[in-house]
Amino acid sequence: MYSFEIVRPTSLADAVAALGQDEAQALAGGQTLIPSLKQRLAQPSVLVSLTAIAEMQGVSAEGGVLTLGGGTTHGTVAREAAAHYPALAALASNIGDPAVRNRGTVGGSLANNDPAACYPAAALASGATIVTNSREIAMEDYFQGMFTTALEEGEIITAVRFPIPEKAAYIKFEQPASRFALVGVFVAKFADGVRVAVTGASEEGVFRWTEAEEALSGNFSATALDGLTVSADGLMSDIHGSSAYRAHLIGVLTKRAVAAAA
């Protein structure tokens, strides 16, 4: 990596100020950023660590909404969200390995918006709200294609609010090497309808499978999906799977998620 300065503010205001400097970048768990620095793919002059900001930490549930501090680690979510939103906790518990889960954060994952990441599927299927230091961003406006989001330069995700569904499940079919999602499907059933979000598959990043949502909203059972298929157009094709295979997996995994939803 190139050399850089690092600061570790203890308040959000100090972090925002620090991020105002030239070539400053936020550092959360570092599970994505540090490898890219090691490869010299980025050259920030200052890294602003978000790990010491107490107001960005923690898991709380109130009024049917689960709020995760933007700096909450996957490990903490896995442990502390289990009682409130088991499908989300299970998702967090299957990210990477213990070392990754003890460092990586929900804010880092959603800011990065890797097209094969797990959290984007949960956020989109839950209709979550992204809370930043300056505003609230609705799900519909947040994801803008792979590795792209509505976040402005220097904007910090301070919290994410997940409406808690009646039933939900996330099924990840692992890419054999990275164990990110080759395809991952998050199904969430709310009183007013079902949302289905798919990660790992599209060249545009996470997306909603609306036909499945409609079918499931009428009849929340795997058989409601019989005959529904996803077009392979616009899906990713790589050494681990063709677009046709990914399209097929979306159908299989959605059925499994419905069957598993609790």
Next chain:
Amino acid sequence: MPKDHGIGASQKRREDVRFLTGTGQYTDDINVYGQTYCHFLRSDVAHGRITSIDTAAAEAMPGVVRIFTGKDFEGVGGLPCGWLITDRFGEPMKEPGHPVLAQGKVRHVGDPICAVVADSLEEARNAAEAIVVEIEELPAVVDMKAALAEGAPLVHDDMGTNLCYDWGFVEDNRAAVDEAIRNAHHVTTLELVNNRLVANPMEPRVAVAEYNRANDESTLYTTSQNPHVIRLLMGAFVLGIPEHKLRVVAPDVGGGFGTKIFHYAEEAFVTFAARKINRPVKWTSTRSEAFMSDAHGRDHVTKIELALDKDNNFVAVRTDTLANMGAYLSTFSSSIPTWLHGTLMAGNYRTPHIYVNVRAVFTNTVPVDAYRGAGRPEATFQLERVIDKAARELGVDPIALRRQNFITEFPYATPVAVEYDTGDYVATMDKLEEMIDRAGFAARRKESEAKGKLRGLGINCYIEACGIAPSNLVGQLGARAGLYDAATVRVNATGSISVMVGAHSHGQGHETSFPQVVAEMLGIDESMIDIVHGDSSKIPFGMGTYGSRSLAVCGSAMVRATEKIINKAKKIAGHLLEAADTDIELKDGRFTVAGTDKSVAWGDVTLAAYVPHNYPLEEIEPGLEETAFYDPSNFTYPSGAYACEVELDPETGRVTVERFAAADDFGNVVNPMIVEGQVHGGIAQGIGQALLESCVYDSDGQLLSASYMDYAMPRATDVPFYAVDHSCATPCTHNPLGVKGCGEAGAIGSPPAVVNAVIDALASGGHKVDHIDMPVSPHRVWSAMQG
């Protein structure tokens, strides 16, 4: 009761104490006063002509000591290939130059162009970014068939072809084999790929070199499986440093799997540069560099035909293989698809006619060389896959078909020029059947089906040839080195022992198992014995560790040296006891005059050897140290029968290994626990090859699987608990310990068992799939099921 001492005892590995407590001394732990750091600027294109290199700006950067380019190596030797293959027309193979730093052309992504030596790694990397290299990109050849096509771009212009050799074995059998296949009752044909692999030892390669102006001596610390071979190749062929001025040390090495056998440009470079700048130079590979600079493994494309008579007896095997050499000939590359592959094509079977054709091909990819098993897995895979396919075509039981064709009489001379000394393939198959509960398979399959899964059982037999030898034979076959080994047993005055061995332990547990042998022979405790390995200045000589040779070859040298020690010690004891040495017996560490109670202890004799006051000085020299070199008269031939049970999810194509059993014949076993560990590791690598690992280039020669994000290594959850057994032992007849070799067996025997099981699972679900190339990934299985 199991033994706790000597040969046959499952002693815990003593070296693990330091490995598990973080006190191992790996090459990267070695830092020399005044050391500089080296960073290689590597090609990011697969094929191109270097039109200019401008280092001026980089040289002015902070901390830069010197920047080297190919120009600095004009007049210096290239990296040699250790094995000359003669093709089927009697012509020598094409042997292009292999410069330390690229000269004129780059030939694969990762080919080193410049080396920056600086005070810190950071500064070296910064300066490397300021070097301006202009490369006129040329079309790359990646696919072997395309490389052989008329008008293909040439990897080496001066060779005039991308064909390294066209080898036929045994060439004289060619017509008879063609004839036998023409007249056969049934011929089963299979085309398959043996997938290209990256070895990925846990420790990446490292090299540290220092130069001592006072005595003109160079020392290289390097992550090697065979430091003496590096000294020989680098000293004699590349840098022109005589052996007595060159010390090569391979300290603790964190896994090799073959890829650390070879002599690499980076270690030659640091040794060269340390002399030029008169400061130590260190290079530590990153994982990313390892992917594009460690020699890769396998990468064969094969068509195999198996001919049978009307009674299902094998009558002929014919193979046609393309073997990828990559861009340059790595140290043993040329021998892998030939002598380590063709000679194994008889497998465990009586097939009277065999012909093997191998064309080795240059491509714009990383050089390919030995990887755990080296040639033998490729042979086993094609043979055992085609047998399974034949069984399916003929509607016969795959175990019965194998049993019917087993070699049952030993010694057995195969039509591919080797003679198996011992073996009992019926016994290992009997043992395997006992281990796998074949009768219960139908019920297990039903259980899987109830969950919507398919279940398959795959069987495989293998034969291995380990401890490649003898030297005079391999010399005739083109080897440019001998394949003996050496050991010195140094008994100290107080009776403790250092054994200097030419084998090198990098995971095999020699520090535990070798003393068990000496302790058994002398009747003393293992704690009195240490192994010294990995330092050319301490060890007489050695060819190192690979090809499952250490105990069979180096262990035999150690036995011979220990026998010399015993002979001399008996003479000393005879003198002390005033008896003839022929009357002296050595038991439990005491020398006794046969039939009397007169005795002296081991320590009395060793002390007398070094304090020879009462000593037959006129007859024997003082001291107690003996050396032996051992050149085996033949290979050893371990063999075994393996079974794998998989479950397959027909909706996703995902395969999981549910059960795995291995019945091996390794001859005599010195440390059963270590042997089981070697088999476990080998099977894990074999399952990795079968289901997960795949090194992929795109058509431009860019490496697509260049990190663990895309190259899938097996993890603990990918493998089951194994049932392993080595009780069917037919001891080797020609080495003193009766040992064979166990290091590669698991990696050889497991891939075909896994793939056979997958095909069986698919067949049970009504899917007529003949073959799926490895890695049998979910995507490939699903695609095969789509037809």
